[in-house]
Amino acid sequence: MDKLLIVDEQGDVLALHDDDLPDFGPRKIARASEVEPDENGNWTVRLTEHPVNGLFAGTVIAHGVARRETALLMERAFIQTWIMGGEIRGKETTAGL
């Protein structure tokens, strides 16, 4: 899936964290979500907080997902589209969903 960086009106940047992000200046990192196993060995994706308003905290966006890799993709896709306001892109984006 393509990585999305949002540049706001002030020129500041919001992105899902990874170690390859450019260094634009001082940064603040906050937990966005968690992917945890349930009693059946499947995976649940739950949002934990949001740097702007926290409206989605605690929301389960997927549960009973068999593969952790799929859950991780669903997690990033949801955040990128519904919270950050971008789109899901990249040829392999939905292949495992």
Added chain:
Amino acid sequence: MSHYTEMKTDFHDADCLVDALVAVGIPREWIEVNKTPRPLLDYQGKTSMYRWKDHQDDRFKAGDCAHVIVRRDKFDKLNPEHRGLFNDMGFYLDTAKGSVAFVCDYSRQYTGFNDAWTNRVRQEYTVAKTKKHYKALGRQVHVERAGAKVHLYVKA
């Protein structure tokens, strides 16, 4: 699990800053880039002292200075009716203590180089910086304007 990273954009890369200034309409040939900061001149041709006077910033005890500069005579071309009233515009780049932009009040008022303009420069800087960063990693960046925001898609 995922984490958000929020970053306050600060000017550290002179090349990207030049690209940003060009993107918002400053001719590239107007922009002076210096490895070490050079003095900024006021409308009278003297080294200005605003940063030290207003903020007691130790970096500017000897006067305002910058790495990336647009000299005041260039603004005369944009605003001939206010000829001779502008100070140099400059950007002092400092990774450790934070960068400083010098834009005089006259430029803010009569050339439109106000806070909104500075924010546009910051936006364009992030675009240039993102492209440069991922190009070095062999990845492409697709730029989309979404209202007042910019969406940067880094190809997987």
